[in-house]
Amino acid sequence: MPEIFVCNASDLGEGNVKVVAVDDREIGVIRHKGQCYAYLNRCPHQGGPACEGVRMPKVEAVLNEERQFFGHRFSDTEDHIVCPWHGYEFNLDTGNCIGDAALRLKRYDVVERQDSLYVVL
Amino acid sequence: MDMFANNVRDLATEEFDTSTLLKNAARQADARNYDDLFIMDVDSHHYENESFGQIAEYIDDPTVRHLALSKAKIGGGRTNFQPSQIGFQDVGGRVTRYTRRKTEQTPPSPHRDITLARRWMDAMGVDMACLFPTPMLHLGMHPQVEMEVTLARAYNRWLYETVLSEERRICSMLYLPLNDPDASIRMIEEFGGKQGVVGFMVTSTRYRPIFDNAYMKVYRMLEERGLPLSFHAGYNWFDQSMSQLNRFISVHALGFTVFNMIHLTNWIVNGLPERFPKLKVMWIESGLAWLPFLMQRLDSEYMMRSSEAPLLKRRPSEYIADMYYSSQPMEMVHNRKALEVTFEMLKAETQLLYASDYPHWDMDLPSTIYDLPFLSKQGKRNILGETALKLFNIEPVWSEKKLRAREAKARAAGVGAEVGA
Numbered sequence: 205m206p207e208i209f210v211c212n213a214s215d216l217g218e219g220n221v222k223v224v225a226v227d228d229r230e231i232g233v234i235r236h237k238g239q240c241y242a243y244l245n246r247c248p249h250q251g252g253p254a255c256e257g258v259r260m261p262k263v264e265a266v267l268n269e270e271r272q273f274f275g276h277r278f279s280d281t282e283d284h285i286v287c288p289w290h291g292y293e294f295n296l297d298t299g300n301c302i303g304d305a306a307l308r309l310k311r312y313d314v315v316e317r318q319d320s321l322y323v324v325l
Numbered sequence: 326m327d328m329f330a331n332n333v334r335d336l337a338t339e340e341f342d343t344s345t346l347l348k349n350a351a352r353q354a355d356a357r358n359y360d361d362l363f364i365m366d367v368d369s370h371h372y373e374n375e376s377f378g379q380i381a382e383y384i385d386d387p388t389v390r391h392l393a394l395s396k397a398k399i400g401g402g403r404t405n406f407q408p409s410q411i412g413f414q415d416v417g418g419r420v421t422r423y424t425r426r427k428t429e430q431t432p433p434s435p436h437r438d439i440t441l442a443r444r445w446m447d448a449m450g451v452d453m454a455c456l457f458p459t460p461m462l463h464l465g466m467h468p469q470v471e472m473e474v475t476l477a478r479a480y481n482r483w484l485y486e487t488v489l490s491e492e493r494r495i496c497s498m499l500y501l502p503l504n505d506p507d508a509s510i511r512m513i514e515e516f517g518g519k520q521g522v523v524g525f526m527v528t529s530t531r532y533r534p535i536f537d538n539a540y541m542k543v544y545r546m547l548e549e550r551g552l553p554l555s556f557h558a559g560y561n562w563f564d565q566s567m568s569q570l571n572r573f574i575s576v577h578a579l580g581f582t583v584f585n586m587i588h589l590t591n592w593i594v595n596g597l598p599e600r601f602p603k604l605k606v607m608w609i610e611s612g613l614a615w616l617p618f619l620m621q622r623l624d625s626e627y628m629m630r631s632s633e634a635p636l637l638k639r640r641p642s643e644y645i646a647d648m649y650y651s652s653q654p655m656e657m658v659h660n661r662k663a664l665e666v667t668f669e670m671l672k673a674e675t676q677l678l679y680a681s682d683y684p685h686w687d688m689d690l691p692s693t694i695y696d697l698p699f700l701s702k703q704g705k706r707n708i709l710g711e712t713a714l715k716l717f718n719i720e721p722v723w724s725e726k727k728l729r730a731r732e733a734k735a736r737a738a739g740v741g742a743e744v745g746a
């Protein structure tokens with residue numbers, strides 16, 4: 205499978221994104237909490253640049269045993285990619301859309317080798 | 326096998342720019358070849374509060390102007406000079422243009438709002454746009470009616486002189502301060518024939534019923550002049566019913582439809598379409614899903630209680646289907662069948678007009694209409710622009726970008742023909 209050179213691994217700092225143009229596609233390569241992720245930079249909603257938005261933890265509702273509501277909190281374990289056009293959210297690990305399981309961002313593998321980052325097409 | 330990217334962008338150092346944010350929209354426009362398709366966006370916005378200091382200079386009353394300029398200094402453009410709302414349109418920073426737009430660079434002239442509008446219009450493939458304010462959409466709830474009138478006139482004068490007379494691709498339905506019918510008449514007389522003024526807009530969040538006899542002369546004047554009247558939706562979280570809702574999603578979903586439902590119901594039941602049969606009325610930014618509901622609901626009740634609406638000669642749904650609607654925010658993306666029925670019910674191919682609502686968070690691109698499989702080719706052309714030209718009775722002003730692209734194509738075809746000959 206062809207690999208696309210993105211940048212030197214050290215050039216993609218924590219929390220940053222490189223957007224790589226390959227033919228008529230753009231792929232966003234994201235470093236988040238030390239991990240690298242790559243997704244097609246095109247949102248399944250209206251085609252927005254999904255990788256160019258913010259990453260945010262999932263928001264959870266806090267209920268007690270009686271199902272009473274005690275506010276919202278940010279998840280410690282699940283982070284989302286948020287498309288900047290309208291705010292559709294996608295699980296950072298899987299690319300699955302939070303609001304509709306039928307929608308997802310196309311995911312690519314990222315390889316780090318000898319201080320170089322590659323996206324596998 | 327290693328391949329090399331055509332280009333690598335580093336978002337850590339990239340500045341915010343509307344054209345970059347919308348580059349995928351420009352790709353859609355290219356892929357669909359909008360160059361030969363006239364597109365008019367009947368509902369887009371600017372943030373007039375960012376020019377509040379300039380608008381304040383247009384206030385006639387020197388004491389009010391003094392108040393406004395004083396506020397402008399304190400607020401640096403963001404003022405509490407007019408009613409405002411609790412709101413989280415930026416979805417907590419998730420819709421990034423809200424927080425980043427202030428960093429966008431623009432040249433000193435033309436006015437920043439023209440430059441920004443051209444950028445998003447060109448990216449989306451929009452030729453002309455009808456521009457509306459943003460915070461002023463709540464001005465109809467100002468407790469001082471004279472303040473609604475004063476600010477509306479200052480804004481209208483500023484918009485005309487600064488934007489409409491400078492950029493022919495931008496037009497507007499000007500703010501009508503309906504709480505004062507006489508002032509509304511004066512506003513129509515003053516601005517009705519000016520360049521770029523294609524009608525008048527009433528902000529829907531207001532509480533004086535639109536069947537009030539005092540308004541009849543306003544409707545008559547608009548009808549006589551062939552100027553459309555629009556109702557632009559909004560919300561009021563302080564409304565007694567709305568204040569029961571605990572999330573912005575709920576207030577926005579209901580608020581943007583409820584006020585227009587109330588006004589449209591009053592409009593029909595009080596027989597205003599019969600009293601002003603030639604008045605063109607448009608309902609803006611309530612989406613589409615409310616219309617089948619209201620059509621069915623009013624028809625059903627009318628059949629049993631026609632004595633309460635004696636001016637009607639047809640079923641309410643028939644009047645509703647003769648009015649005009651902006652398309653955004655188009656719901657029901659998960660149910661094409663329901664969307665198709667909705668389009669049929671409101672005779673979308675002649676009554677619906679494309680709207681983006683850009684730069685607001687729930688904006689729609691032209692592709693939301695262009696890609697619909699059930700519309701005829703002419704129906705798409707109508708919704709995307711031709712119905713607006715007829716409704717506003719204006720000539721199209723094509724984007725320079727499309728004109729250049731068409732010239733280039735024509736030249737290439739000419740060269741090809743010569744070579745072939």
Ligand code: FES
Pocket residue numbers: 247248249250251252253254287288289290291292
């Ligand atoms: S295009 Fe991504 S959220 Fe709409």
